Each structure stands twice: as structure tokens, then as C-alpha cells.
Amino acid sequence: MLDTVRQIETPEGVSLRLHAAGATARAHAWLIDFALRALAAFFLLAVLGMLGSAGAGLGMLVLFAAFWIYGVACEVWMDGQTVGKRMMNLRVVNADGTPVTLLPSVIRNLLRTVDALPGIYGIGLVCCLIDPYSRRIGDIVAGTMVIHVLQRGALGQIPNEPAEPPSTPLRLEEQEALVAFAERGRNLHEARQRELGDLLEPLTGRMGNAGLRKLLAHANWLLGRP
Amino acid sequence: MKQERFVALHDAGWSEVESWMRGSGRQAWSSALAEQGLDFPSQYRRICQHLAMARARGYSHDVTDRLQRIVDRGHRLLYRPPAPRWHRIGEFIVAGFPRLVRREWKAMVIAAALLYLPTLICLLLIHFRPDVAGMIFSGQALDRFEQMYNPTRDRMGRTSGTDVAMFGFYVLNNVGIAFRTFAAGLFFGVGAIYVLVTNGIMFGGIAGHLDAIGYGGPFWRFVAAHSSFELTAIVIAGGAGLRLGYTLLAPGRMRRGDALREAGGVGAQLVLGAFLMLVVAAFIEAFWSSVAAFPDVVKFGSAALLWLLVIAWLAFGGRRRRSGD
Numbered sequence: 304m305l306d307t308v309r310q311i312e313t314p315e316g317v318s319l320r321l322h323a324a325g326a327t328a329r330a331h332a333w334l335i336d337f338a339l340r341a342l343a344a345f346f347l348l349a350v351l352g353m354l355g356s357a358g359a360g361l362g363m364l365v366l367f368a369a370f371w372i373y374g375v376a377c378e379v380w381m382d383g384q385t386v387g388k389r390m391m392n393l394r395v396v397n398a399d400g401t402p403v404t405l406l407p408s409v410i411r412n413l414l415r416t417v418d419a420l421p422g423i424y425g426i427g428l429v430c431c432l433i434d435p436y437s438r439r440i441g442d443i444v445a446g447t448m449v450i451h452v453l454q455r456g457a458l459g460q461i462p463n464e465p466a467e468p469p470s471t472p473l474r475l476e477e478q479e480a481l482v483a484f485a486e487r488g489r490n491l492h493e494a495r496q497r498e499l500g501d502l503l504e505p506l507t508g509r510m511g512n513a514g515l516r517k518l519l520a521h522a523n524w525l526l527g528r529p
Numbered sequence: 530m531k532q533e534r535f536v537a538l539h540d541a542g543w544s545e546v547e548s549w550m551r552g553s554g555r556q557a558w559s560s561a562l563a564e565q566g567l568d569f570p571s572q573y574r575r576i577c578q579h580l581a582m583a584r585a586r587g588y589s590h591d592v593t594d595r596l597q598r599i600v601d602r603g604h605r606l607l608y609r610p611p612a613p614r615w616h617r618i619g620e621f622i623v624a625g626f627p628r629l630v631r632r633e634w635k636a637m638v639i640a641a642a643l644l645y646l647p648t649l650i651c652l653l654l655i656h657f658r659p660d661v662a663g664m665i666f667s668g669q670a671l672d673r674f675e676q677m678y679n680p681t682r683d684r685m686g687r688t689s690g691t692d693v694a695m696f697g698f699y700v701l702n703n704v705g706i707a708f709r710t711f712a713a714g715l716f717f718g719v720g721a722i723y724v725l726v727t728n729g730i731m732f733g734g735i736a737g738h739l740d741a742i743g744y745g746g747p748f749w750r751f752v753a754a755h756s757s758f759e760l761t762a763i764v765i766a767g768g769a770g771l772r773l774g775y776t777l778l779a780p781g782r783m784r785r786g787d788a789l790r791e792a793g794g795v796g797a798q799l800v801l802g803a804f805l806m807l808v809v810a811a812f813i814e815a816f817w818s819s820v821a822a823f824p825d826v827v828k829f830g831s832a833a834l835l836w837l838l839v840i841a842w843l844a845f846g847g848r849r850r851r852s853g854d
């Protein structure tokens with residue numbers, strides 16, 4: 304299946320689903336981080352600049368921290384998220400789905416210099432596009448991956464409709480498809496809903512809005528509503 | 530069981546765990562444990578079972594997604610790696626790091642050869658043919674070196690700047706070089722070899738040139754002390770890079786990915802150690818090496834002590850205890 308979800312079976316026998324984050328989302332996060340670091344370094348350098356030569360020394364320590372330490376510190380202390388990643392709802396995780404630990408974080412941030420190499424993340428981008436889980440070289444060596452943090456589902460509740468059993472027994476996949484359609488239907492415009500509903504004319508025996516209502520009634524019945 | 534009934538039956542339990550997990554991210558694990566956390570593992574496992582049931586029975590995404598979110602979050606809480614403990618840092622510096630350096634001695638020997646042989650060759654070459662220095666460096670650079678190590682100055686090794694300023698500069702510059710040396714090693718070791726050899730040529734070239742024009746005294750007085758930590762750290766970072774590149778070439782009896790991951794872990798530890806060494810080196814370089822006022826005995830005596838310290842540390846650190854590696 305063409306999918307970027309990596310499933311990891313837990314000791315409890317269910318699987319975690321890690322949704323690999325692609326290059327675009329990660330580039331966004333990187334840009335946010337970059338802007339943040341540049342701003343912070345700029346202001347600190349401006350303040351330290353007033354301290355003269357010793358300030359310049361401290362300023363270079365600030366630059367060092369912004370360049371080398373920021374990523375590792377954020378990822379280790381903030382549950383695998385830099386500020387940019389948090390804003391983009393991304394997270395760095397170890398291979399087993401737990402938030403990244405110190406050594407893997409050090410590796411992936413050191414090897415950033417390799418991924419960034421020809422110009423702007425050339426190697427990293429190519430590697431990201433080839434790898435099934437969008438990992439750059441640093442991620443592969445460190446054994447980490449960047450995932451999307453799932454947000455509260457935007458799916459709506461299924462509209463209420465007096466329940467009615469379907470005329471023929473449905474297989475499990477068919478039941479799932481029907482409920483999923485009822486759940487997501489309202490995200491589609493009405494003509495499209497009707498078009499999809501009409502495909503099930505053999506089941507409902509109706510066309511158009513009447514067919515849709517019938518499908519909702521079946522979905523309600525499948526959910527066990529009165 | 531129909532979905533609605535299933536949800537009605539378990540909704541309260543799910544909400545309880547959800548709200549507890551939302552709060553526990555903020556507070557320390559131990560205090561969370563004290564309050565309600567004792568129940569958490571069993572609650573979590575029950576929810577795992579609910580998820581498995583919900584999937585098997587084909588419940589809607591509304592339910593499965595919610596349960597999946599609880600499980601993802603709960604897994605992170607329950608199986609999160611232990612927080613790093615501070616005493617481990619001390620243990621790593623005293624025992625773990627030297628042990629690791631000794632274990633990777635082959636890479637270290639090669640890295641040392643790659644750094645010191647060009648140094649030696651340049652040094653000897655310029656000693657007998659002083660004009661070679663002009664081939665390695667531009668005239669401008671040579672002028673700058675001569676200015677930095679002019680015997681009449683009271684601060685050596687720099688053209689301007691205070692101790693603190695130079696400390697910051699050394700950290701930014703030297704640690705950056707060490708980190709890049711390691712990372713560049715991934716290109717089959719070529720990057721690490723390049724950095725080591727060019728640094729060797731530079732160092733040998735400067736030393737040879739200053740020696741040839743009679744500024745050797747201030748130069749050796751300047752570099753003797755901090756070179757103990759600095760050169761050794763560069764060798765270690767280079768060795769870690771070589772190891773990484775060599776693993777990519779010849780993973781041995783492991784899959785390439787696994788071998789690379791292992792080499793990455795070893796390399797990251799070595800580089801972290803080298804990073805600490807370079808901070809120490811920068812400190813010595815900025816605040817001690819640059820002081821020209823002390824007599825030779827003090828300067829070279831301290832340098833000898835530091836070299837002995839580094840060698841003894843790397844050779845004997847962590848030898849006593851055999852277990853726990």
C-alpha cells in the first residue's frame with residue numbers, strides 16, 4: 304500500500320500508527336526554527352555588543368548554541384519537539400515510537416551538516432523523497448523518524464436518523480465503508496454526496512436525497528442507535 | 530455489541546484517562562504516579578483491548594481514532610525512556626569515554642597518523658626548505674602568523690581581542706570543525722580524512738615557518754599546553770568519522786543500516802567527549818596559553834602535565850571496573 308504510516312506493535316498487541324512527516328511540513332518547521340534562532344541571536348548579539356570585546360566572546364557562544372545545541376536541547380527536553388516542530392505538530396521519535404533520547408538526537412543533529420550539504424538541504428531532500436518514511440540521512444543513522452502528531456479528529460458526529468436495518472446483511476468492510484461515509488459525508492458538497500449515494504441504489508432502492516437518508520438510517524442502525 | 534452501547538459503556542473511563550494524561554505531561558512522572566498513576570498501566574491496557582475490539586468489530590473512525598490517540602499517548606508515557614541522570618555524565622567522562630576510545634583504537638591510530646604525519650612532513654620540509662611555507666600559505670596569512678607570535682607581545686596567539694572573546698571564538702570555531710569532521714566522515718571517510726590532513730598541513734606549516742624565522746619560542750610556548758586537549762579531541766572526532774565512513778563501506782556481519790546505526794551511536798558518544806575536551810582546550814587556550822609572562826619552565830611544565838593527564842586519562846580511565854559496560 305502506498306502509505307507513510309509505520310505500524311509498530313506494542314506489547315499490548317495493538318499497533319501504534321506513526322504518520323511520517325514529509326519534506327514540506329519539516330521545511331516549514333525548520334524555517335520557523337531558523338527565524339526564531341536568528342531573531343534570538345540577533346537580539347542577544349545586539350545586547351552583548353554593548354559589552355565590548357568580552358561581549359563578542361559571549362556572542363560567539365550564543366551563536367554556537369543557536370547553531371549546534373538548540374536542536375538537541377529542544378528535542379531532548381521538549382518531548383522530541385523544537386518550537387517549530389511544535390507549531391507544525393511534528394515530533395521526533397525513536398524507532399519504537401517513544402520521544403527521541405539524547406544520543407539519537409545528537410546524531411541526527413550532527414549529521415544535519417551532511418543533509419544540508421549542497422546548498423539548502425539537497426541531500427536531505429533527496430533522501431527524504433526516496434525513503435518510505437521520509438527520513439533524511441541523519442534520521443536513518445540515528446534510527447529516528449519525524450511524525451505528525453495527530454490532532455483531535457475533525458470528523459463530525461453522524462447525523463441522527465431513525466435507525467433502520469439494511470435489507471441484506473452487510474459484510475464487515477461494507478459496514479465500515481457505510482459508517483465512514485456517514486461520518487465524512489458532510490465534508491462533501493451535496494451533489495457529490497448524492498452521486499456517491501446513488502451508487503448504492505441496489506441497497507437502498509432509492510435515488511437522490513431519499514437514498515442518502517436511507518443510508519444514514521442504516522448507519523445509525525449499525526451504530527446501535529434507536 | 531453495537532458501537533453506541535460500547536461507547537456509552539466505556540466513555541467515562543476513556544475521558545478519565547484522557548484528562549489524566551493531559552495533566553501528566555506537565556508534571557514530573559513521580560508525582561503523577563503518586564496521585565493516580567498507579568492505576569494507569571491497567572487502565573491503559575484495558576484501553577488497548579478496547580482499541581483491538583473496536584478495530585475488529587469495524588467501529589467508526591470517530592471511536593477508533595480517539596482510542597488510537599489515547600494508546601499513542603499512553604505508550605509514550607508508559608514506555609518513555611528514563612530521564613537522563615546527571616551522575617551518568619561524570620561516569621561517562623571518567624570511565625565510559627576513555628573505554629570507548631580504547632575500544633576504537635584502530636580508528637584512533639589511523640586518525641592520529643592522518644593528522645600527525647602531514648604535520649611532521651611539513652615541519653621537516655620547511656625546516657630544510659623554508660620557501661615551502663610560501664607555497665602553503667599566502668603572504669598575508671604568513672604576516673598574520675608572524676604578528677600573532679611576535680616575541681615582543683605580551684599576549685600570544687592572536688592579533689586582538691580579550692581572553693573571553695577568544696574563548697568564544699575557539700569554542701565556535703574548533704568545536705564546529707570537530708562536529709563537521711565527524712559528520713563528513715559519512716562520505717566513506719573522505720571528509721574526515723580531508724579535514725585531518727589539511728589541519729595537519731596547516732599546523733605543521735605554521736610551526737615550521739615560525740620556527741624557521743626564529744619565532745618558534747613563542748609559538749611552542751603558546752600551543753604546548755592546549756594542544757594536549759585540542760589535537761587529541763580532533764583525532765578522536767576524526768576517528769569517529771572514519772569509523773562511520775568505514776562502516777558504510779564494510780558493515781561486516783550486519784545489515785548496513787544496523788551497522789550504521791551502531792557506528793552512529795559510538796560516534797556520537799566519541800564526539801560528545803571530544804566536544805567537552807575542546808571546551809577545556811578553548812579555556813586553556815584563551816586564559817592560560819596566551820599569557821606570555823611566565824618563564825619557560827612554567828609554560829612547558831604545565832604543558833607536560835596536561836599531556837600526561839590526557840594520555841593517562843585515555844589510557845587508564847575506567848580500567849578497574851570490568852562490569853557495567
